[in-house]
Amino acid sequence: PAAPAYTAPNLKAGVPVTTTATLIVNDTFTLDLSTIFEDADDDPLTYKVSVNGAEYIEASEEYSYTPTVTGTVTLAFKANDGTEDSSDTYSVTLTVNPAPVAPSIATQPLSHTVTEVDTVTFTVEATGTEPLSYKWMKNGIELTDSENIIGANTNTLTINNVQLSDAGSYTVVVTNEVGSVTSEAAVLTVNPAPPANTAPNRKAGVPETATASVIVNSAFTLDLSTIFEDTDDDPLTYKVSVNGAEYIEASEE
Secondary structure (H helix, E strand, O other): OOOOOOOOOEEOOOOOOEEEEEEEOOOOEEEEHHHOEEOOOOOOOEEEEEEOOOOOEEEOOEEEEOOOOOEEEEEEEEEEOOOOEOOOOEEEEEEEEOOOOOOEEEEOOOOEEEEOOOOEEEEOEEEOOOOOEEEEEEOOEEOOOOOOEEOOOOOEEEEOOOOHHHOEEEEEEEEOOOOEEEOOOEEEEEEOOOOOOOOOEEOOOOOOOOOOOOOOOOOOOOOHHHOEEOOOOOOOOEEEOOOOOOOEEEOOO
């Protein structure tokens, strides 16, 4: 009888000619080549691979490849049934990314001393594989945005209309897929606002204008402490304008 027709190995039905994969540098890409190729004659298969267009070399059925540098790697596979190579080639393009880097604090937040109702801003600069997330804490308790707190989950925390109760120790936790790091504490000191100042005014019952008659070369005297008062009890000084001229210093008496 005639010998059966010979058939070279080929890709299995449904297997694409090319595919892609992404991995981290120094991680291992694995591939079971028995799931990729078949032989209609049921001949046992061996495999070979070309890395980035280099010469084909022997490859195990359970193939593995560990990239040591970042970039793009192209793996081309063929099967052999002992007679010839497969007519089909199976290619895998690997995108090799850098290993993710845990976050670290590049610039720590600074301490501040402010007065009540002021605005204060804390800023941190961090490095590491993006995305980085931020969580500001006050005395170890997580902050959330509110009417006067802005940026509780960003690298810049702003507190408007600062109150005495806002004083404390502020830290920020920076996190990414690898891990997290906590900043050094920035201390917020809040001083009480000075009491509101009230401008001096005329004493009750003192009219806005008055008249007096004097003899030429006689002195007109006036005790200005009987005219003005200050509700804050601040010491007062006085000034006078003569006939609309520029105001100049005047004594109390």
